[in-house]
Amino acid sequence: MTRPTRATPRPPRALYLAFYFPPSRASGVFRARATANLLAERGWEVTVHSAPREFFARYIDSYDASLEASVHPAVRVERPPMSYFRWERDLRRYGPLRANLPVLANAAYNWAQANVFPEHYASWIPHVLRHALRAHLRRPFDVVIASGNPFASFAAAWLIGRLTRVPYVLDYRDAWTFNQFTEELKFPPRSRAWEWEARVLRDAAEVVFVNEGMLRWHAERYPFAAGRMRVVPNGWEPEILGAASGAATAGEASGGGRRPGPLRFGYLGTVTSYMPLEELFDGWRLARAHPELADAELLVHGHLGFFPHDAAPLMERIPTGEGLGVSYRGPVEKARVGEVYRDLDVLLFCVPGARYVTTGKVFEYMATGKPVVSVHRPGIAAEEVLRGYPLWFAGEELDAADVAASMVAAARAARTLTPARTRAARAHAARFTRAATLTPWERRLRALAASRGAQVGAASGSDAGTGADAGERLLHGEGARR
Known part of the structure; x- marks a missing residue:
């Protein structure tokens, strides 16, 4: 007699709404890529919905083709279309309505922004719905994850959840309704944005934030969702940093310390208009007068802003022509980050400087095991993770004198750095x-997906989920128009 065998459980399936995903070079791409990769490594079937490549390459010129190679090969990436109304400047690419009745087209667009969904990415939502529902009818998803910004992804997740009963999780890597840099509200009290934010938070299975400050702000404003809010901090990838985060260099291992030559101070990352560049370079001017830094260099690596028009005004704020040893070295491909x-x-x-910025x-800076000088307003969220790092140097105020003092102290530490102190710094970063940082979240997502599977099986014995008829009605629609 042959005994019945238990069916092998299928892997959990996630739909990940991440508008900014490789090949975009936006800062939020790295959290999204890391999340998708880890889920795939842990056996999930992952489908990512991202923006069209054309948007990154043609309309915002924020594109790094090399980043696509770092996405796990098992991750399926789909690119639902969208309207480029907000970004299109080529008259030949206008749709018929805008080309023939531009005033009416603009009025209709502005009305939709004020009365439907107040974000320029809103046109992505219906196309995400069509792609998602079509895929769900074939192979049901167990959980939807939405990354913001943009927050059209949150609205799409909510709509998918309403139609399919699939639980969704919101990932606030940025704030929606307030500016985390200026700490000012982005929208007037009667804006639809507040209604939408309350709506998506009310039905979310879980809401995650990059730091405690952002969680507290949202928990106070939306107490009905506070019990479902968690922190999932950012992190760093050992495979990207390579030797910079690994074993001691030859010099460190032999006790010889750093390489010979002038000290090299450096910034690696996107340079933005919000950064305290004046305090940084004023502090550098003072510090370089100290014997410890007499011949030191300050190297700036990275893009100047996120868009082409950002570059010129930012370059004017970097004093490369004053004989201070300051130089701008340009963007760095991800493969070269460890080398830098x-x-x-x-x-x-x-x-x-803001309480909500990590x-x-x-x-990455901590993972190198090297001295880190803080040049920011005291009290920002990043201090939560820097606290306990043995090579962190920070003043009590954001001014030239305190920045210079921190630079001098860091220079001394760099010249006398021992293998033991490097190991201690890297041990802190290993956390x-x-x-x-992502493993506890992945476990909660897996439990959520398992719960979803049990509910669907008990309700229908089917693999199709609910809301299929409503989904069918949304599968047919007009393509994106400019």
Whole structure:
């Protein structure tokens, strides 16, 4: 007699709504890529919905083709279309309505922004719905994850959840309704944005934030969702940093310390208008008068802003022509990040000052095991992870004198750095690898997916989920028009 065998459980299936995903070079791409990769590594079937490549390459010129190679091969990436109304400047690419009745077209667009969904990416939502529902009818998803910004992904997740009963999770890597750099509200009290934010939070299975400050702000404003809010910090990838985060260099291992030559201070990351560049370079002017830094260099690596028009005004704020040893080295491909870190002696953590700002770079900086100088307003969220790092140098105020004092102290530490102190610094950073920060979240997502599977099986014995008829009605629609 043959005994019945238990069916092998299928892997959990996730739909990940991440508008900014490789090949985009936006800062939020790295969290999204790391999340998708880790889920795939842990056996999930992952489908990512991202923006069209054309949007990154043609309309915002924020594109790095090399980043696509770093996406796990098992991750399926789909690119639902969208309207480029907000970005299109070529009259030949206008749709018929805009080309023939531009005033009416603009009025209709502005009305939709004010009365339907107040975000320029809103046109992505119906196309995400069509792609998602079509895929769900074939192979049902167990959980939907939405990354913001943009927050059209949150609205799409909510709509998918309403139609299919698939639970969704919101990932606030940025704030929606307030500016985390200026700490000011982005929308007037009667804006639809507040209605939408309350709506998506009310039905979310879980809501995650990059730091405690952002969680507290949202928990106070939306107490009905506070019990479902969690922190999932950013982190760093050992495979990207390579030797910069691994074993001691030859010099460190032999006790010889750093490489010979002038000290190299460096910043690696996107340079933005919010950064305290004046305080950074005023502090550098003072510090370079000290014997410890007499011949030191300050190297700036990275893009100047996120868009082409950002570059010129930012370049004017970098004093490369004053004989201070300051130079701008340009963008760095992800494959070369470890090499750049390896050649620097002191890292300059220069970021906008706000309680809600962490940034992903702080984790990479710590992973190098090298001195880190803070150039930001005291009290920002990044200090939560820097606290306990043995090579962190920060003043009590954001001014030239305190920045200079921190630079001098870091220079001394770099010249006398021992293998033991490097190991201690890297041990602190090891708590923040992507695997360490994302694993607890992956376990909660897996439990959520398992719960979803049990509910569907009990309700229908079918693999199709609910809301199929409603989904069918949304599968047919007009393509994106400019």
